[in-house]
Amino acid sequence: MIQLVETLISGLTLGSIYALIALGYTMVYGIAKMLNFAHGDIIMIGAYAVIVSVATLRLPAVVAILISVAVCTLLGVTIEFLAYRPLRQSPPLTVLITAIGVSYLLQNVALLIFGSEQKSTPRMFQIPDLKLGAVTISGVALLTLGVTAVIMIALTLFINKTRMGKAMRAVSEDKEAAELMGISVNKTITVTFAIGSALAAVASIFFGATYVYIKPTTGSMPGIKAFTAAVFGGIGSVPGAMLGGILLGVLEQLSKTYISTLWSDAIVFGVLVLVLVVKPSGLLGKTVREKV
Amino acid sequence: MLKVENINVYYGKIHALKDISLEVNDGEIVALIGANGAGKSTTLKTISGMMRTRTGSITFMDQNITHTESYKLISHGLAHVPEGRRCFLQMTVQENLEMGAYTNQKYTKEGLEKVYAQFPRLQHRRNQIAGTLSGGEQQMLAMGRALMSQPKLLMLDEPSMGLAPILVQQIFDIIKTLHASGTTILLVEQNAEMALRIANRAYVLETGHVAMSGSAADLAQDDRVRRAYLGA
Ligand SMILES: Nc1ncnc2c1ncn2[C@@H]1O[C@H](COP(=O)(O)OP(=O)(O)OP(=O)(O)O)[C@@H](O)[C@H]1O
Ligand SMILES: [Mg+2]
Numbered sequence: 001m002i003q004l005v006e007t008l009i010s011g012l013t014l015g016s017i018y019a020l021i022a023l024g025y026t027m028v029y030g031i032a033k034m035l036n037f038a039h040g041d042i043i044m045i046g047a048y049a050v051i052v053s054v055a056t057l058r059l060p061a062v063v064a065i066l067i068s069v070a071v072c073t074l075l076g077v078t079i080e081f082l083a084y085r086p087l088r089q090s091p092p093l094t095v096l097i098t099a100i101g102v103s104y105l106l107q108n109v110a111l112l113i114f115g116s117e118q119k120s121t122p123r124m125f126q127i128p129d130l131k132l133g134a135v136t137i138s139g140v141a142l143l144t145l146g147v148t149a150v151i152m153i154a155l156t157l158f159i160n161k162t163r164m165g166k167a168m169r170a171v172s173e174d175k176e177a178a179e180l181m182g183i184s185v186n187k188t189i190t191v192t193f194a195i196g197s198a199l200a201a202v203a204s205i206f207f208g209a210t211y212v213y214i215k216p217t218t219g220s221m222p223g224i225k226a227f228t229a230a231v232f233g234g235i236g237s238v239p240g241a242m243l244g245g246i247l248l249g250v251l252e253q254l255s256k257t258y259i260s261t262l263w264s265d266a267i268v269f270g271v272l273v274l275v276l277v278v279k280p281s282g283l284l285g286k287t288v289r290e291k292v
Numbered sequence: 293m294l295k296v297e298n299i300n301v302y303y304g305k306i307h308a309l310k311d312i313s314l315e316v317n318d319g320e321i322v323a324l325i326g327a328n329g330a331g332k333s334t335t336l337k338t339i340s341g342m343m344r345t346r347t348g349s350i351t352f353m354d355q356n357i358t359h360t361e362s363y364k365l366i367s368h369g370l371a372h373v374p375e376g377r378r379c380f381l382q383m384t385v386q387e388n389l390e391m392g393a394y395t396n397q398k399y400t401k402e403g404l405e406k407v408y409a410q411f412p413r414l415q416h417r418r419n420q421i422a423g424t425l426s427g428g429e430q431q432m433l434a435m436g437r438a439l440m441s442q443p444k445l446l447m448l449d450e451p452s453m454g455l456a457p458i459l460v461q462q463i464f465d466i467i468k469t470l471h472a473s474g475t476t477i478l479l480v481e482q483n484a485e486m487a488l489r490i491a492n493r494a495y496v497l498e499t500g501h502v503a504m505s506g507s508a509a510d511l512a513q514d515d516r517v518r519r520a521y522l523g524a
Contacts, residue, residue: 163394170380170391176342177378182366182395182441286382 002134007257008250013141013210015249016148020203021226022233022241023155024076024196030172030236031192034092037099038079040223041106042197046072046204047121047214048114054122061124069201076197077190085186110216118215121208144206151202152242155195159238164191172236225252225268232272234285243283248272293318293476294339294370294445299348301331301338308334310500311348316445321467321477323487323508325521326497332480333375335497336447339478340372341365353444367395369444373451375480377434381423385414388422388433392440399442407436410466428459435466439475446470447478452486464490484521488512496521 021043028036049071053064083102087095127139159165170178171188179185207222208214225248233244251271255264275283294316301309309331316322324332337343339350341362349358352370360368380388389407393400408415411432417425422433431451438446448467452460464486471477471490481487488494491508496517504511511517 163397166383166387166391167394169383169387173380173382174378176362177374177380178391179342179362180340180366180372180374180378181391181437182363183391184361184363 003257005135006137007253009135009137009141009145011250011253012246013144013206013249014253015246016144017203017206017210017222017245018226018229018249019242019245020148020151020199020206021222022230022245023238024200025227025230026233026235026238026241027168027192027196029230030238031168032080032084032189034084034095035099035227036079036084036193036196037096038102038106039196039200040219040221040226041103041110042072042076042200042219043204043207043222044110044214044216044219045075045106046201047208047218048110048119049201050124050205050208051119051121051214054124055119064124065205068205069198072197072201072204073194076193076200080190080193085189107216107219114216116215118213118218121212121214123209124205125209140206140209144210147202147206151199155199155238164188168192228269228272232275232282234282237282237284237286240282240284247283293353294478295351296335296339297349297351299335299338299345299350301334301343301345303334308500309338309345312497312500312502313348314495314502314505316476316478319474319476320493321471321479321491323484323491323494324478324480324497325482325484325487325494326503327520328482329499330497331500332497333449336372336374336449336478336480339447340370342372342374366441366443369442370447371438371441371443371445372447373434373438373449375449375453377430379422379425379430379433379437381421383422384419385422385425385433386418388437389414389440392437394441396441399440403440403442407439410439410469411436428455428463431455431459431463432466435463439470443475445476445478447480449480450482451479452481452483460486484517485512488517488522 024039025036028034046068049068050064053059053067054061079102083098084095087098125140125143127143129139130137130142159168167183168188170181170183171185175185226245229244229248230241232248233240248268252264252268255267259267296312296314298311298313299309300311312335324335326332334343338345341360345358349356352368355368357365380391389404390400393403413429414432414436422430425433435451451463455463460483467477468490479487479491488508488511494508494511495502496504
């Protein structure tokens with residue numbers, strides 16, 4: 001029983017990180033209609049930004065976090081501007097290949113600067129663990145859960161209630177019609193990349209706090225899992241990415257604890273394939289029929 | 293108000309508009325009629341910046357808008373209700389209307405009241421998702437959404453498409469009311485008879501060029517027009 005509760009909590013924590021990353025995939029897909037394959041590598045860059053800020057520049061944790069968010073946001077927006085915007089009218093395959101190229105570029109730049117050896121993330125949070133009876137919840141897990149919850153609520157309100165959020169939904173449905181309303185599609189896509197990348201930076205901070213070791217390829221695995229989570233939840237759907245990420249994390253930790261560490265990824269992906277066979281649009285994916 | 297001069301527009305190699313010129317004066321209803329594929333929608337799309345001209349120029353309210361980006365035109369007072377309505381189907385009726393006032397925020401409240409007064413059916417359904425509206429209701433929503441920007445020129449692309457006769461009549465009545473309240477209108481219609489009845493002037497497009505133009509009353513009497521478009 002204690003083991004189950006602890007597994008669930010660690011699953012929720014890991015799932016929160018996946019969800020934060022998955023939001024970037026799903027928002028960019030929903031609005032720019034492309035898979036930003038380089039999104040996972042933004043996490044890696046965010047983690048290095050923290051390491052450099054704290055270990056090399058000796059900056060306080062809060063400043064390091066802000067720097068990491070700023071670096072990732074700027075990087076995401078720059079990548080969109082330089083690599084993807086010129087391809088706005090190109091076939092999806094061209095864009096996908098470009099995104100894979102950007103991903104390798106980021107990894108290799110990191111390799112050049114930081115080398116191939118893994119670096120350890122500095123300890124940034126001194127939060128006491130929480131003991132509830134026999135169950136122990138780590139401070140970092142609590143922080144991850146709390147911050148993710150706040151971000152999800154804020155993001156949901158932003159998308160549903162604000163002018164910019166509504167414009168994003170309009171663009172995701174029909175770019176031309178949105179432009180006829182006076183909405184700049186380019187500006188909206190820039191904002192989307194900025195938000196997605198900032199969320200990836202937050203994810204990278206929690207990822208670093210939990211998994212500690214960072215190397216240039218660190219972003220790939222959480223990136224792929226978060227992408228899967230986005231598809232699982234219904235790509236393009238914001239609540240879907242949240243749900244998909246969390247379920248994926250819980251599933252992963254459950255299978256690690258109760259079945260096999262070695263097989264956990266295979267089990268997780270197996271379940272996902274099953275779900276997608278039954279519901280190809282994902283858990284919360286929308287299928288709206290158009291009226292003629 | 294609007295002056296289109298010798299525009300040529302291509303879809304890849306297809307030469308869709310050939311030296312089209314037309315003019316809309318302040319306070320007019322101008323109809324653009326013609327067979328399927330004549331280039332009516334392409335003309336409107338080019339005016340609103342969704343398509344680019346290869347040659348020729350477009351002037352609106354004394355400003356050259358030939359190369360102006362699409363999203364900037366609505367704040368010049370140019371609104372376009374595109375073919376097929378293009379409502380945001382996953383957003384509510386009210387959110388759609390709010391999007392219409394995207395560049396005209398301050399007007400949102402007053403605009404909503406006016407649009408709801410004009411289209412009471414939309415008011416009853418304001419929290420409904422647009423995708424669940426009927427075709428006629430979606431047409432009303434698309435028109436209401438365009439009105440939220442308080443346009444000087446309203447371009448309508450086949451507002452009667454796919455509607456039952458009684459609704460067609462209703463849509464045309466609304467167009468007349470809008471016109472009476474001071475909106476200039478450029479109307480693309482398959483329903484040439486109705487269009488010529490409410491328009492001041494009209495242009496007949498044939499395979500990408502202007503075949504005829506003149507007062508709507510004259511064109512409605514013209515033998516060629518009667519045979520080709522009025523089923524006489
Ligand atoms: N996206 C496109 N790609 C290629 N050709 C196109 C495209 N859209 C329109 N065309 C071509 O351009 C020409 C003009 O089309 P347009 O849609 O302007 O006609 P229309 O007068 O609006 O016809 P309808 O009454 O059927 O709506 C047609 O020959 C059409 O096949
Ligand atoms: Mg048409």
